[in-house]
Amino acid sequence: MSNFLSLYTALSGLRAAQTGLQVTADNVANVGTPGRTRQRVDLAVAASNYLPIGTVGGGVDITGVTRARDTFLDLQARESGASLGRISARADVLYRLESLFVGEGDGIAPGLHELWGAFEDLANDPSDAAARTTVIGTLDNLVSRIRTAASGIDMVARHTSAEIETTVGEVNSLLEQLGHLNSQIFAARVEGATPNALLDQRDLVVDQLSALAGVRASEDERGMMRVSSGGVTLVDGTTVQEISLEADGITITTPSGMTLNPGGSLGGLTGALVDDLPTHRERLDDFVRDLAAALNAAHAAGFTPSGAAGGDLLAFDALAPAATLATVVADPDEIAAAADPAAEPFDGGNAAALGALRFDEVGAGGTLTLDDQFRQFVVTLGSETSSALAASDSQEALWSAVETSRTNTHGVSADEEMVMLMNYQRSYEAAARVMTVIDETLEVLVNRLGVAGR
């Protein structure tokens, strides 16, 4: 057998150890990099050398450097991240909506109480001009608080729309990146390379896409990531379907005209905009309709100091009651405090009736007092917010557990790398020693042979 052959065998050991050290160095350098998958040198027994006397091993082959990636964990983490995105985006919107009504509905409930009080004070002293002015003042106050709340709801809706628009932009940029990475990865693979860094990047992009739009992702037969959302393909190989937001601010479509029903944050945001905000706005509008109807009806039953029947106290545009609510009476003498037109100025019978509306079940189709109707509105909003926040918290805990176990499986452990470092160092030293020994035997063969007896 040839001594030179053994040199090559030792060399393969040196190379393997060297590559191992290189990969270890790379792993250690990326110990804190998010999305980094630890890499391993795959080694295999090299083809044996067939000699006349038998076979002798031919050293070690480096078959590749691979990522220690568990795709099942990826799938779990992405599904969980998509749910978290959807649930927490909706909870955020509800939380912002609820913020408009903290502290007793931010003044609307106390505003109602002040109004009832003002009516009763007027009933106690119907000829008092100040009491009449106070009634108008408290009405104005209540109206302005309701309108502030209504415009607050509009503002939350506008912010949510803006967020949807931004998210659509982010999703598109990620889809673009994904198409790009697909083509780079494909090109690298064609050349026989293992583009581990690109694969890590691509996994991160898919993670983000899942959280934002709840996409499904799977690798196709060419090793390219195919991404779809609700059956609509968004990325196929290097072909990217950019999504766009229609003019209504809610519908999301693809260039091929398909309507997207996204999950993730995008789904949470559109859901809140389509379902939650209109529902609560409608409840506030209902309250405003009942309030105005009850006050106007009771007021119409009375008489002003000039003997005229009471006109409307409140008015609104039927399209948006809460946002357009306005006080109609401006002159204190338009308040109809008297129940008997002949008995002015000291009859406060109608003012008392207006004040007694406090106890009358005139709201929600005659089932609740107005105080209670508004309280129901706040409580319903509060309980939906509270359950959305709780769901978001528990989903966060779930996601975090999956994410931690994924990071633990995929991430670099410094201790492990230290062990690998020792391992490769020893291998290198040993292979080098083998080489030295072979070199020395060759030295004997080349220089010392044939000089016996000299």
Added chain:
Amino acid sequence: MSMRISDLGATTAALRRLTLHMASLERARTDLGTGKRIRRPSDDIGGASRVMSLRSTVTANQQAQRNVDDALMWVNLTDTVLQDVVSRLHRAKELAVAGANATTAADGIAAEVAALRDDFVELANTTHLGRGLFAGHRAGDAVANVAGTWTYLGDAGDVTRRISETETVTVNVTADDVFGFTSGRDLFTALDDLEARLLAGDTAAVSSSIDDIDAALDDALESLSRLGGAGERLDAARSRLSGDLLTIQENLSSLEDVDLAQAVVQLEMQQAAYEAALAALRSLDLSTLASFMR
């Protein structure tokens, strides 16, 4: 399954635990700092709902107390005037009795009767905050001599005050009732007659005036007792309302206010948990195999 831990996984998990502890700590701090347990409806739905409903009750209660105070002012004022009316009626009766037994013309007594009648007119027209106490809902004088006839100018309007959700109290009496217009023989005409009879020295007729005054006394006393009844209801309502308010406010406070002792303990516990999490994070930083290799 043997658990593999990566450095990034360990630090991320530790950081997350730290954040959670910090959030709890912040919540405990805010509880103690604001003194309020419910800061927004979602903090405690049931509690927030009860708080709002109790607040409605509180404002209704406070308004009822205002109404009661206002009503008591009316009742007390009216009561004072009526006491005046009654004592003057007694004087009128004395004068009538003296006149009935007089042997000479009673010019002096007649003059005093005329003065008393003017007093009664003035008492009947007493005003409170610009409105006649005895005129019902009408403005202006309750009683006047219109073209030689004493007339009640007010109406039968009740002045009422709400003292609870369902109860109202009538706090006024009208000159119509007090001065006998409703019973057909008013005090003012009776006194006019008495004055004329005294001047004429018609002792028999003067004696019949005594009955008129007795009837007027009955009317006035009846009005007084009606007012007294209203006053009693108002006093009872007032003590009930303030008692209720106290109970509701205790309820409110127990619902929305933080139990201080409990909040302090909670804060201490959260602080300790936070510090423990910090200590855990520090130990994470110290130990790696690299420190033991040479």
